[in-house]
Amino acid sequence: MAETNTAAASAAGNWTPEQPIVSLKEVRKSFGDLEVLKGITFDVMKGEVICIIGPSGSGKSTLIRCINALNPIDSGSIQVEGQEVHDAHLDKLALRKKVGMVFQQYNLFPHKTALQNVMMAPVQVLKQDKAEVEARARKLIKKVRLEGKEESYPGELSGGQQQRVAIARSLAMNPDIMLFDEVTAALDPETVKEVLVTIKELAQDGMTCMLVTHEMGFAREVADHIYFTDRGVIVEHGPPATFFSEAKDPRTQEFLGQIL
Numbered sequence: 001m002a003e004t005n006t007a008a009a010s011a012a013g014n015w016t017p018e019q020p021i022v023s024l025k026e027v028r029k030s031f032g033d034l035e036v037l038k039g040i041t042f043d044v045m046k047g048e049v050i051c052i053i054g055p056s057g058s059g060k061s062t063l064i065r066c067i068n069a070l071n072p073i074d075s076g077s078i079q080v081e082g083q084e085v086h087d088a089h090l091d092k093l094a095l096r097k098k099v100g101m102v103f104q105q106y107n108l109f110p111h112k113t114a115l116q117n118v119m120m121a122p123v124q125v126l127k128q129d130k131a132e133v134e135a136r137a138r139k140l141i142k143k144v145r146l147e148g149k150e151e152s153y154p155g156e157l158s159g160g161q162q163q164r165v166a167i168a169r170s171l172a173m174n175p176d177i178m179l180f181d182e183v184t185a186a187l188d189p190e191t192v193k194e195v196l197v198t199i200k201e202l203a204q205d206g207m208t209c210m211l212v213t214h215e216m217g218f219a220r221e222v223a224d225h226i227y228f229t230d231r232g233v234i235v236e237h238g239p240p241a242t243f244f245s246e247a248k249d250p251r252t253q254e255f256l257g258q259i260l
């Protein structure tokens with residue numbers, strides 16, 4: 001046991017930003033008899049934006065959830081900053097500080113203001129100094145372009161505004177990587193854009209972002225690399241410049257035909 005700890009610690013200690021910040025190797029995952037991830041392998045470099053696209057049920061959410069250990073994997077390996085995510089000895093809180101996640105359902109606390117929602121985890125989970133957290137939270141609320149809404153309750157905000165509070169809440173933990181799982185899918189069309197702008201600005205600031213999205217315009221403009229998944233495998237991938245024009249597999253073509 002001590003040996004495993006030492007091995008994990010030294011692997012993490014050896015990680016340098018020139019190495020992949022997220023590395024998946026032959027990741028497999030089943031729910032009962034249903035194999036949802038059938039050997040997923042890819043690397044993400046620091047500062048990259050990658051988009052995962054694919055039909056409903058193809059395993060995109062499962063994949064994203066495995067990266068911050070919300071789902072266990074059956075075999076293969078996922079490393080974040082050189083550290084094995086599915087090592088039983090991994091400090092899950094440390095991982096979740098490093099890897100922020102935003103979901104389709106933003107799930108803000110309805111009886112807390114925007115500011116209180118953003119402050120909550122650093123104050124209550126990380127026990128950080130309240131005044132410092134508040135100063136940071138106010139800056140983050142500005143960053144997601146919600147200045148003036150600090151004292152608003154979620155019910156007083158549009159879906160897009162609430163989702164931006166949820167993004168600020170995630171950023172309050174100072175993550176190195178952000179995971180976004182269809183964060184605009186439940187929003188009114190007119191508020192989708194403001195959330196995408198926020199994510200784009202984050203990406204331009206150098207945040208490593210992994211997004212599951214159906215927003216092809218965004219993927220084309222912002223992604224460094226696009227992965228198309230279907231039934232638990234990566235069918236095709238590439239930078240947007242070639243991905244959209246040179247998709248060869250009929251499954252990719254069919255999907256893009258439906259969505260574009």
Ligand code: ADP
Pocket residue numbers: 031034036054055056057058059060061062063
């Ligand atoms: P996507 O996000 O691409 O729509 P998911 O990763 O949510 O796909 O789901 C992939 C498959 O795994 C689906 O068939 C789904 O029903 C199944 N699945 C997801 N989560 C669970 C779970 N906790 N238990 C059982 N089956 C699940």
Ligand code: MG
Pocket residue numbers: 060061062181182
């Ligand atoms: Mg999903």
